[in-house]
Amino acid sequence: MTKKRTGVFVCHCGNNIAATVDVKKVAEAMSNEENVVASEDYVYMCSDPGQNAVIQSIKENNLDSVVISCCSPNLHEKTFRDNAKRAGLNSFTCEIANIREQCAWVHKDKAVATEKAIKISRSAVRRAGRDQALVPIAVPVTRKVLVIGGGIAGIQAALDIANAGLKVILVEKLATIGGHMLQLSETFPTLDCSQCILSPKMVDVSRHENIELMTYSEVMEVNGSVGNFQVKIKKKPTYVDPELCKICDDCAAVCPVVVPNEHDLGLTARRAIHIPFAQAIPASYTLDENACLGLNPVRCGKCKDACDVGAINYDMLPKTITEEVGAIVVATGYDLYAQEHMNELGGGQIDDVLDGLQFERLCSASGATKGQVLRPSDRTIPKDVVFIQCVGSRDPANHCAYCSKICCMYTAKHASLYKHHVPDGRAYVFYIDIRSGGKGYEEFVQRIMEEDEAIYLRGRVSKLYRKDGKVRVLGTDTLTGQNVEIDADMVVLALAMEPSKGTADIAKTLKIGRDKDGFLAEAHPKLKPVESVTAGIFLAGCAQGPKDIPETVSQASAAAAKVIGLLSQPTLSHAPTVAKVRNSHCTGCEMCVTACPYNAISLENGKALVNEVLCEGCGSCSATCVRSAIEVKNTTGLQIQDMIEACLA
Amino acid sequence: MSEQQAETTTDYEPRIVAFLCKWCSSAGSDLAGVSRIQYPANATPITVPCTGSISPNYILSALKKGADGVLVSGCHIGDCHYIEGNFLARRKIHLVKELLGFVGVEQDRFRMSWVSAAEGAKYSQVIKDFVDDLRPLGPQTKVKADRS
Secondary structure, eight states, rough: OOOOOOOEEOOOOOTTTOOOOOOOEEEEOOOOOOOEEEEEEEOOOHHHHHHHHHHHHHHHHHHEEEEEEEEEEEHHHHHHHHHHHHHTOOGEEEEEEIIIIIIIOOOOOOHHHHHHHHHHHHHHHHHHHOOOOOEEEEEOOOOOEEOOOOOOOHHHHHHHHTTTTTTTEEEEEEEEEGGGGOOOOOTTTTEEEEEHHHHHHHHHHHHOTTTTEOOOEEEEEEEEETTTTEEEEEEEOOOOOOTTOOOOOOOHOOOOOEEETTTTSSSSEESSSSSTTTTTOOOEEEEOTTTTOOOOOOOOOOHHOOTTTOOBBBTOEEEEEEEEEEEEEOOEEEEEEGGGGGGGGTTTSSTTEEEEHHHHHHHHHTTTTTTTTTTTTTTOOOSSSEEEEEHHHHHHTTSSOSOOOOOOOHHHHHHHHHHOOOOEEEEEEEEOOOOOOHHHHHHHHHHHHHHOOOHHHHHHHSEEEEETTTTEEEEEEEEEEEEEEEEESSSEEEOEEOOOTTTHHHHHHHTTOOOOTTTTTOOOTTTTBBOOSSTTTTEGGGGGOOOOOOHHHHHHHHHHHHHHHHHTSSEEESSSOOOOTTTTTTOOOOOHHHHHHTTTTTEEEEEEEEEETTTTOOOOOHHHHHTEEEEESOOOOHHHHHEEEHHHH | EEEEHHHHHHHHHOEEEEEEEETTTHHHHHHHHHTOOOOTEEEEEEEEGGGOOOOOOHHHHHHHHTEEEEEEEOTTTOTTTTTSSSHHHHHHHHHHHHHHHHHTGGGGEEEEEOOOOHHHHHHHHHHHHHHHHHHGGGOSSOOOOOOO
């Protein structure tokens, strides 16, 4: 093999690296390495002059490979590979040595950190020493998109993508789209009616020629990669044909089963056969098979008899369909942190202690009390209502460490809605502090305090208990330093937001990461806020972290823009770092065939053959092969051995 | 503790080769960096696509080339980016431990951990613990090729 001509470029990253790593020393040490013909350092390698310096050095020194010692490859590998390409190099002969996240930022002793930075850089130089020039593999693109979750995030993303002319499959777990936004009464800070602004979008989804809506469905399996994912979607039986259903309510009128209504969070009841709410999309009833007296054998059958149009079919079966899509948007939303976790606040066992969403259903004109604020226990008008913020949020010792971001605003809205419904009532708000960043938000909170005369008390509530038909609230006002006791008719808890129940499962199915709180992890907190770490899978809405409606809509549109950009390319390139077989060494033992998780290897004329489009380059095959006959390009056994040596030299 | 042992624990800095999978543990170590969580500099990372790609040969080779300890860290079981690579790794890694014991190398010199991209603090703890556990063992000379 001809000797490589490698250039090493060590970045100061301002003081980020230079403060703990002696970059000059690293550059000097690298210049003594075999293969290295140029070794330089610069204050910001990723800046325009920095990148130009690399290009110039490549040309002047006739380099065939480069190593950039800088930040994590997750950040700038692409930047520097593109730059190398601009200078006429093959981008796969550019390697990154991560001396910032894995070194400078985690060590204090300069001598020790410099030594480690030299090892990391040397290891990358050795790897580059055996790097081959590779050409990306062109793969066709499926111009169809899967959107998971039919809340406002999923709806917005689906509409934006569909309007750009791409086909969309929108999958929703429940029987209607709309998500939590549908449960809201009004939205802050403008007090728009939530349903009034959401319903038209829901109708648009149902009528859009490019959107295929799959409600009551779940994504079971996802295979493939960017541009060509194969997804299996299971559609649960609703036992009602939506084409025939006239939503006349005759079926529900005869149904003998009464269960809590999820849409009203248990404040009202529904029948086993029901429509989630009057304006549901699709406009059809659903028979809840878990609540029904029995379908196999049919134990009641009243609804079918009552249906004049014959829309009910007890023999409907679950359907699994397989679709090919080019990109996926995950918008699986949030759930409220369960009251059961809050033992000091009654753990969900005290009457008239509600969560925020239940209070929305009390205020909503279509809600549990048809828009009258009545306390659930005796249906009287509550005169003293206590709102408690940060319930479960900002409590790293016991509950969620993070701020749920929207509770300050919606509590102010709740206090305002309550005062509009019950002008002579008193609204108390317990808060830690008010976080009202956003257009018109601070003004809104001030208005609620001044015009609606909500009483804001800075402090936490220590205990709630039932006393004489009321809820006794024990708290502290830290501004006056006094303990506060309030006999409240009703208490509303602003519970933390947490990832919706299926988030862990969908993350597993999609092979995308979650953060420490269980929300879906973005590829970069600042520069890639809507991308997951897996190419072709994008995030939108509260599944990624707590956020309000405007932010959710912006993120959904951003995800849509990313999808449209991705799928507007004629072909996508598949990383060429795939497995390669050395036929002279292969004995056809089939160990690699079994080890490959992608079924990318087959046996052809007694030798292993790799399907390069299916291969993801994981290397499971190479570690299984006892004769080193199969290896991943640019991560070969010899390269790893050289790197080990570099780490220990 | 004898005097000789006390000496080795203070003077000796274990050299560790840490094989990290690209998707979880390497990203986890990046998070430790972004969060500025300090840990000892004894481990030099080598990022590989997947723990499933790590041949037992690499581990033995690292020991032969003078490593005092070898770490393999990947995605949590069930969370592998490549579906099942870490299952393959787990099975092989068990055999490597057995083999090390068989040839008379302390099994504690080799360690496997599961560190996700969200677990920066855990990564730093894994390194700290490994370094602490390697110190009492002293330098590894059993399979090191050059014993000078």
